[in-house]
Every structure is written in structure tokens, then in C-alpha cells.
Amino acid sequence: MRELNWKGSGFMRIVALVGQKGGVGKTTTTMNLAAVMAKHSRVLVVDVDPQQSTTWWAGRAGEDLPFDFAADVDPGHLLRLRQLDYDTIIIDTPGNLEDTSVLTAVLDVADFVILPLNPEPLNIAPMLRTVTQHVAPRGIAHRVLLSKIDRRRAGQLEDWERLVDEQLKLPRFSQCIRLYAAHADAPLEGRVVTQYPDTRANSNAIYDYTHVAMELMSIWANETSRVEAN
Numbered sequence: 001m002r003e004l005n006w007k008g009s010g011f012m013r014i015v016a017l018v019g020q021k022g023g024v025g026k027t028t029t030t031m032n033l034a035a036v037m038a039k040h041s042r043v044l045v046v047d048v049d050p051q052q053s054t055t056w057w058a059g060r061a062g063e064d065l066p067f068d069f070a071a072d073v074d075p076g077h078l079l080r081l082r083q084l085d086y087d088t089i090i091i092d093t094p095g096n097l098e099d100t101s102v103l104t105a106v107l108d109v110a111d112f113v114i115l116p117l118n119p120e121p122l123n124i125a126p127m128l129r130t131v132t133q134h135v136a137p138r139g140i141a142h143r144v145l146l147s148k149i150d151r152r153r154a155g156q157l158e159d160w161e162r163l164v165d166e167q168l169k170l171p172r173f174s175q176c177i178r179l180y181a182a183h184a185d186a187p188l189e190g191r192v193v194t195q196y197p198d199t200r201a202n203s204n205a206i207y208d209y210t211h212v213a214m215e216l217m218s219i220w221a222n223e224t225s226r227v228e229a230n
């Protein structure tokens with residue numbers, strides 16, 4: 001792990017992966033989004049999950065990790081992240097947020113919240129609760145990320161896109177994250193998506209995260225031009 005550089009940057013964005021339902025893909029998205037963003041910018045991943053899945057994964061990757069990593073961060077110290085010299089900081093949060101003090105600390109510092117949603121009906125209510133009780137009232141920009149989408153199931157993606165757009169009426173990434181066996185094996189192998197073997201399925205996996213990263217960049221570019229215009 002490289003030394004943290006405490007310089008501070010005006011254009012930093014802090015992104016939190018949030019979801020009060022376990023296993024939706026917060027850790028997988030954190031690691032893989034960080035990997036694609038690290039190709040062109042300085043990225044730090046922060047683990048505030050006491051389960052430390054991200055930390056365990058990063059430990060398996062060792063020196064091969066293409067971004068910086070801060071393990072076991074006390075949520076009370078998150079405000080200090082602003083002083084660091086990174087373009088993007090991605091925070092992985094616990095699945096069980098019964099203790100909302102962690103969520104509160106993360107949302108106090110986050111500029112953007114990604115809400116992964118799997119195509120499972122029981123995942124809808126916890127995600128909606130997170131948005132309506134915690135994210136929307138604070139006015140933090142957020143988008144649902146449809147994840148673990150099985151493209152072999154005809155119509156699944158389209159049905160869930162419609163549900164998010166028309167019934168839940170929540171903002172959503174155009175790009176979804178498809179279901180790939182390679183993602184399930186990645187933590188043990190200590191790999192992130194940009195390090196997967198060069199196969200067709202893996203290039204699709206890289207495509208998914210790259211396009212989510214591009215959507216984020218485009219949202220931020222629009223925000224910056226709005227600020228500059230005022």
C-alpha cells in the first residue's frame with residue numbers, strides 16, 4: 001500500500017456504495033469501479049464495513065491493486081478524507097446498517113451515492129427505505145445501479161429498468177452490471193476486473209464498470225460546468 005498524500009484537491013468526489021440489504025454487490029462494485037477509474041485518475045478505496053470484505057480482497061491482491069486502499073477506517077474520521085489528494089474516493093459500507101451511525105457518518109461526507117439493486121423483489125423495500133429516509137432528505141446525488149443482471153433471462157433487464165423508472169421513480173445508471181461467474185471468484189483470486197483473463201465474457205464485465213464510470217464522469221462534468229457558469 002502506498003503512503004497517503006495529504007495535499008487536498010478541489011475537485012475530489014467522494015462516492016459511497018450504500019444499501020441496507022446484504023449481498024447486493026457493494027463490495028464488488030467498489031473494487032471494480034475503483035479499478036477502471038484508476039486507469040485515468042487517482043483513486044482511494046475506503047472500507048468502513050466491520051466485516052472487512054474489501055480489506056480481505058485487497059489483502060489477497062497485495063501490491064497488484066491498481067488503486068490505494070484504506071482499511072478499517074473509523075467512520076468518525078471520514079470528514080478528514082477531504083484533505084487527501086485523490087480525484088475519487090469510493091467508500092464501501094456494511095450491508096447491515098441497523099446501526100445508522102455508520103451510514104450517517106458516510107452520508108455526511110459523500111457527494112454521490114450508488115445504490116446497487118439486484119433483480120430480486122425483496123431487495124426493493126430496503127433500498128427505497130435507504131433513499132427516502134437517508135439519502136434524498138440530505139439532497140445527495142444518487143443513482144440506482146441494476147446489478148447481477150442475468151442476460152440469459154429475456155426481459156429481466158428491461159422489466160427492472162421500467163420498475164425503477166416508472167414505479168420507484170428513482171434516478172438510475174443507464175448501464176447495468178451483468179452477472180458473471182468471474183466476479184464471484186475475484187476476491188479469492190485477489191483480482192479486480194481490469195486484471196481478469198482476456199476472454200469475451202471478461203471484456204463485457206470491463207465494459208459494464210467502464211460505462212458506469214463514464215456516466216459518473218459525465219454527471220460530474222455537468223455539475224462542474226454549471227458551477228463555473230454561475
Ligand SMILES: Nc1ncnc2c1ncn2[C@@H]1O[C@H](COP(=O)(O)OP(=O)(O)OP(=O)(O)O)[C@@H](O)[C@H]1O
Nearest residue numbers: 022023024025026027028095148178179180183184
Ligand atoms: N455482477 C456479479 N456477478 C456475479 N457475482 C456477483 C456480482 N456482483 C456480486 N457478486 C457476488 O455476490 C456476492 C455478494 O457481493 P458483494 O460482496 O459485492 O455484496 P455486498 O453488497 O458488498 O455484500 P455485504 O452487504 O455482505 O457487504 C459475492 O459472492 C460476489 O462475488
Ligand SMILES: [Mg+2]
Nearest residue numbers: 026027049053
Ligand atoms: Mg460488502
